[in-house]
Amino acid sequence: MTTAPPTLDGPRSRDGDAHARIADGIRRGIIDGTRPPGSRILQEDLAARYGASRVPVREAIRQLEYEGLLTVVPNAGAWVSTMTLAECEEIYRMRERLEPLLLSYSAPRLTDDEIGALAELADRISDTGDDTDAFLDLDAAFHHASYAAAETTHLTDLVVRLWNLTAPYRRSYVSSWTPDARRIAHEEHHLIVAALRDRDTEEAERVLGGHIRRTRRQLARTPEIFSLSAG
Amino acid sequence: MTTAPPTLDGPRSRDGDAHARIADGIRRGIIDGTRPPGSRILQEDLAARYGASRVPVREAIRQLEYEGLLTVVPNAGAWVSTMTLAECEEIYRMRERLEPLLLSYSAPRLTDDEIGALAELADRISDTGDDTDAFLDLDAAFHHASYAAAETTHLTDLVVRLWNLTAPYRRSYVSSWTPDARRIAHEEHHLIVAALRDRDTEEAERVLGGHIRRTRRQLARTPEIFSLSAG
DNA sequence: GTACGGCTGATTGCATCCAATCTCAAGCCT
DNA sequence: AGGCTTGAGATTGGATGCAATCAGCCGTAC
Numbered sequence: 001m002t003t004a005p006p007t008l009d010g011p012r013s014r015d016g017d018a019h020a021r022i023a024d025g026i027r028r029g030i031i032d033g034t035r036p037p038g039s040r041i042l043q044e045d046l047a048a049r050y051g052a053s054r055v056p057v058r059e060a061i062r063q064l065e066y067e068g069l070l071t072v073v074p075n076a077g078a079w080v081s082t083m084t085l086a087e088c089e090e091i092y093r094m095r096e097r098l099e100p101l102l103l104s105y106s107a108p109r110l111t112d113d114e115i116g117a118l119a120e121l122a123d124r125i126s127d128t129g130d131d132t133d134a135f136l137d138l139d140a141a142f143h144h145a146s147y148a149a150a151e152t153t154h155l156t157d158l159v160v161r162l163w164n165l166t167a168p169y170r171r172s173y174v175s176s177w178t179p180d181a182r183r184i185a186h187e188e189h190h191l192i193v194a195a196l197r198d199r200d201t202e203e204a205e206r207v208l209g210g211h212i213r214r215t216r217r218q219l220a221r222t223p224e225i226f227s228l229s230a231g
Numbered sequence: 232m233t234t235a236p237p238t239l240d241g242p243r244s245r246d247g248d249a250h251a252r253i254a255d256g257i258r259r260g261i262i263d264g265t266r267p268p269g270s271r272i273l274q275e276d277l278a279a280r281y282g283a284s285r286v287p288v289r290e291a292i293r294q295l296e297y298e299g300l301l302t303v304v305p306n307a308g309a310w311v312s313t314m315t316l317a318e319c320e321e322i323y324r325m326r327e328r329l330e331p332l333l334l335s336y337s338a339p340r341l342t343d344d345e346i347g348a349l350a351e352l353a354d355r356i357s358d359t360g361d362d363t364d365a366f367l368d369l370d371a372a373f374h375h376a377s378y379a380a381a382e383t384t385h386l387t388d389l390v391v392r393l394w395n396l397t398a399p400y401r402r403s404y405v406s407s408w409t410p411d412a413r414r415i416a417h418e419e420h421h422l423i424v425a426a427l428r429d430r431d432t433e434e435a436e437r438v439l440g441g442h443i444r445r446t447r448r449q450l451a452r453t454p455e456i457f458s459l460s461a462g
Numbered sequence: 463g464t465a466c467g468g469c470t471g472a473t474t475g476c477a478t479c480c481a482a483t484c485t486c487a488a489g490c491c492t
Numbered sequence: 493a494g495g496c497t498t499g500a501g502a503t504t505g506g507a508t509g510c511a512a513t514c515a516g517c518c519g520t521a522c
Contacts, residue, residue, distance in 0.1 A: 016305025053477045062290045066297045074247025097328035284507045
């Protein structure tokens with residue numbers, strides 16, 4: 001029984017996005033922690049869960065493999081990718097260079113209202129205290145909103161992809177931050193907003209680069225959250 | 232007759248890499264100009280060409296869509312992606328920031344022999360005159376060799392992917408270079424080698440960044456090689 | 463003469479089916 | 493007793509078949 005009952009969500013209309021729905025579902029599970037790194041991905045499971053056959057499931061798995069979220073071993077199966085500390089630092093170094101570039105595309109196009117919304121987000125982040133989940137949600141919302149005006153294609157996609165790759169580990173290390181480290185992050189957010197308000201794109205880029213760089217250096221102090229093998 | 236005769240290349244062993252072979256083949260065709268931007272990709276064609284069924288073909292198409300090389304429209308088909316000038320400049324700005332980073336990973340690990348080989352490559356590039364094909368091949372070999380010692384994963388893959396994305400257009404605009412522009416590129420290659428010889432990674436990064444930046448600015452002078460639509 | 467609706471062939475999206483391979487544990491040999 | 497072999501079950505890789513959709517063409521109505 002791999003097909004969904006036609007009564008549930010229409011006459012199984014063939015809109016050609018089955019693979020995309022499935023990929024989105026798996027991706028969401030990896031990002032929100034439901035599927036932790038190392039957990040097995042079974043084609044049949046997914047087919048049943050999404051009311052599809054294994055063909056679109058395999059397309060979704062292939063896509064996620066190329067996004068780096070899944071590791072596929074021929075004839076054996078697929079697992080949620082694990083990351084070493086070195087790999088994670090590599091991602092952060094890429095973000096350190098790419099996100100300021102993306103911000104430089106977005107900043108001149110942000111409206112005053114959008115910058116106001118960013119200021120409010122920065123305030124709310126400062127109020128999260130030691131609620132890690134709230135911080136993670138708002139932090140992601142803040143940075144993505146700051147990039148929202150960029151009319152780029154590949155760069156936007158890539159930055160999202162890099163965020164997703166480290167998502168499974170972000171919760172672990174953010175929860176290890178000291179109150180001081182958190183306070184610095186909050187201040188950096190406000191500094192970014194201030195630079196955007198001043199329409200000083202270069203300064204915004206500089207602060208953002210430092211923000212990511214500082215996070216990377218803190219990351220190196222919590223090596224225990226990464227897999228020990230495959231180093 | 233979509234399956235290959237078992238006598239040709241063995242008993243159709245199921246090594247789980249059919250999709251990879253097919254993707255490599257399409258990718259090669261796009262890079263070498265056999266499949267120009269905008270050309271149609273037919274699943275059945277590829278299945279017949281590679282002696283496979285459409286299932287692995289579809290997985291390959293998904294991968295290439297994700298790489299940005301193909302554009303897929305549900306229920307309609309797949310085409311080799313076309314690029315606007317703005318998109319191409321975006322890619323070059325990403326390369327401007329990422330390739331120096333990759334070089335900074337590679338440079339300290341390059342052996343003296345490898346740097347010697349780079350010097351020889353730089354010399355041969357200087358000798359290509361106005362032979363665009365020879366220049367393109369050697370230029371790619373030079374840059375990739377300069378990155379060869381980097382022990383990075385995502386960054387290496389990404390840089391290769393960005394090169395591939397602009398490959399269909401590189402021939403067009405390189406052939407439009409003036410002798411002067413070519414000479415400057417040759418000199419930059421030699422400057423990179425010199426910096427690597429000096430073990431001055433920062434200088435090598437700086438020259439490489441300028442090299443890519445200069446290329447991007449020349450690119451903007453030949454907008455006619457890009458598709459006019461989808462701007 | 464032009465616009466609209468239906469038909470046909472080509473192509474894609476997906477389900478189903480079978481074979482190859484892996485996992486893992488039980489049994490055999492040394 | 494311990495290592496190697498072997499079988500069954502689970503799982504993946506790939507082929508085939510069918511329905512949905514699309515592009516292009518023709519005929520008809522106005």
